[in-house]
Amino acid sequence: MQMVVKNGGTFSLNAGESVLSVLKKRNLATFSNCGGHGTCGKCAVRFLKGAPLPLPADRKRFSPSQLREGYRLACLAKPAQDCIVEMAFEKEKEFILTSSALPSDALSSQMKSQVLLREDPEQYGDTFVIADLGTTTIVLQLVEAESGRVIDTYRALNPQRQYGSDVVSRMEHALAGMDHLLADCVHYLLEGAVEKWLQAGFSPLFVVLAGNTVMDHLLLHMDVSGLSHAPFTPVTTEQVVTDIAMLKCYVMPGISAFVGGDIMAGMLSVREQMRKEKVEKALLIDLGTNGEMALIDKDRTVCTATAAGPAFEGGASANVPGTDMIALVARMLSCGIIDETGLICEEYFHNGVTVDHVCIRQEDVRGLQIAKAAVYAGIHVLLETAGCRIEELERVYLAGGFGYLLDGESAIRIGLLPVQLRGKITAVGNTALSGAYEYGRLLMNGRAEQETVMIKKQTESINLAEQDAFQTCYLQAMSLTEMAE
Numbered sequence: 001m002q003m004v005v006k007n008g009g010t011f012s013l014n015a016g017e018s019v020l021s022v023l024k025k026r027n028l029a030t031f032s033n034c035g036g037h038g039t040c041g042k043c044a045v046r047f048l049k050g051a052p053l054p055l056p057a058d059r060k061r062f063s064p065s066q067l068r069e070g071y072r073l074a075c076l077a078k079p080a081q082d083c084i085v086e087m088a089f090e091k092e093k094e095f096i097l098t099s100s101a102l103p104s105d106a107l108s109s110q111m112k113s114q115v116l117l118r119e120d121p122e123q124y125g126d127t128f129v130i131a132d133l134g135t136t137t138i139v140l141q142l143v144e145a146e147s148g149r150v151i152d153t154y155r156a157l158n159p160q161r162q163y164g165s166d167v168v169s170r171m172e173h174a175l176a177g178m179d180h181l182l183a184d185c186v187h188y189l190l191e192g193a194v195e196k197w198l199q200a201g202f203s204p205l206f207v208v209l210a211g212n213t214v215m216d217h218l219l220l221h222m223d224v225s226g227l228s229h230a231p232f233t234p235v236t237t238e239q240v241v242t243d244i245a246m247l248k249c250y251v252m253p254g255i256s257a258f259v260g261g262d263i264m265a266g267m268l269s270v271r272e273q274m275r276k277e278k279v280e281k282a283l284l285i286d287l288g289t290n291g292e293m294a295l296i297d298k299d300r301t302v303c304t305a306t307a308a309g310p311a312f313e314g315g316a317s318a319n320v321p322g323t324d325m326i327a328l329v330a331r332m333l334s335c336g337i338i339d340e341t342g343l344i345c346e347e348y349f350h351n352g353v354t355v356d357h358v359c360i361r362q363e364d365v366r367g368l369q370i371a372k373a374a375v376y377a378g379i380h381v382l383l384e385t386a387g388c389r390i391e392e393l394e395r396v397y398l399a400g401g402f403g404y405l406l407d408g409e410s411a412i413r414i415g416l417l418p419v420q421l422r423g424k425i426t427a428v429g430n431t432a433l434s435g436a437y438e439y440g441r442l443l444m445n446g447r448a449e450q451e452t453v454m455i456k457k458q459t460e461s462i463n464l465a466e467q468d469a470f471q472t473c474y475l476q477a478m479s480l481t482e483m484a485e
Helices: 019-025 056-061 064-068 109-116 159-163 167-199 213-219 261-277 309-313 322-335 362-386 400-405 408-413 431-445 448-458 468-476
Strands: 002-005 009-012 044-049 071-073 083-087 127-133 137-144 150-157 207-211 240-244 247-251 282-287 290-296 301-307 353-355 358-360 395-399 425-429 459-461
Touching: 002 019, 056 071, 127 167, 127 213, 127 431, 137 167, 137 431, 150 159, 150 167, 159 167, 167 207, 167 213, 167 240, 207 213, 207 261, 207 431, 247 431, 261 282, 261 290, 261 301, 261 395, 261 425, 261 431, 261 448, 282 362, 282 400, 290 362, 301 362, 322 353, 322 358, 322 362, 322 400, 322 408, 362 468, 395 400, 395 431, 400 425, 425 431, 431 448, 448 459
Parallel strands: 002 083, 127 207, 207 247, 282 395, 301 459, 395 425
Antiparallel strands: 002 009, 044 071, 044 083, 127 137, 137 150, 240 247, 282 290, 290 301, 353 358
16 A cells, blocks of 8 residues: 655555554654554644544544544554545654753853864863763763863754653563664664764763663663563662763662662752752652652652653643643633633533643643642652651752743642742752763762762652552642642
């Protein structure tokens, strides 16, 4: 069969093959947020000819008139005849955070890549590479070891997104025999960035990589079967040494299946910040596809993680950053378009409401409620486990791109964060990168193992699913209203 993609070319299509699989092979689509299960709704296409019969997922996603016009989900659409397809999904828009506590080079991020090849590497001291291996994005930086100055930055979407936007989808693909594909696509990206700096004449000492436990396992070809079901047992949470472009790559140690090297890096970075600010008790929150939290005291840390899903990255169908989604929902609450239960008023219930050119549907609001309730309940359990009153918290450090852009007042307005945290919220940027730098310095001083062993001994990781208090608080926190501990 032949599939003609409007403004994209003509391609062969095998029987039983989905439209999305062909688009991905031809680099016309690079994502599959729900792993091809038809639940995220972000791969909409319109058949101009040869449309297959709509499936239940299509009927749930599109109106009757849209179905008649040929709209289908590309991940589920498997044409039985020659067809003409028009892509109806929007190009991915991602904010990739590189800002951290590290000082930046005077060169702008747009100019670095062009100017770097003409620079004299001798003007810098020893260098090494730091990397943030995120579920959604990947960032590498070439840094000067002594000063922490960022010489150059490489950023990209994680190519594993074609196998799903969350770690569960990717583990499913790895367990289905695609583990080598998941590892190779990331390894190739990392090597390409490092080789660019080697070709420019730089000689980095090593690479330090911070990622969550699943991302590390996938990169290192480790068996993820133990992470896919209870009791969620990783192969290891210790430091692993591999190689990237012939350089030693130190994959940072983690704490548990739920709290990986990225949060270890965050704790290293935040502890340094706390020392500077003379803060004794603080809460570190890093929200994204996964939501990790750590309550840090000078002698003890309690940490956990919760699955936020796609809500903090734009919701099920709204193509808008999660931080904007929170602000929009807060406005809808104030205007009476939705009530505290999250129900959209009858006028907009079926077709959604357009706010600032963004169509928000009932399922988007529900998705945000589920995610924000899990975060609020997670904070509650951390406080309870640590025996800490919320008034004792001196700072709340919001890490990552979500925290960097989040409006604190909107977060409190919808009940994502307790009202007692008003005025204590500080965005700290990409702590995976700044923490990876701290770890690199510790490696150079021979103190990395000593420091991380101490942190691990002082840290208790809890599984929220096993906490009765989490379930109770989670249900209460579903309301879209200001909440107090």
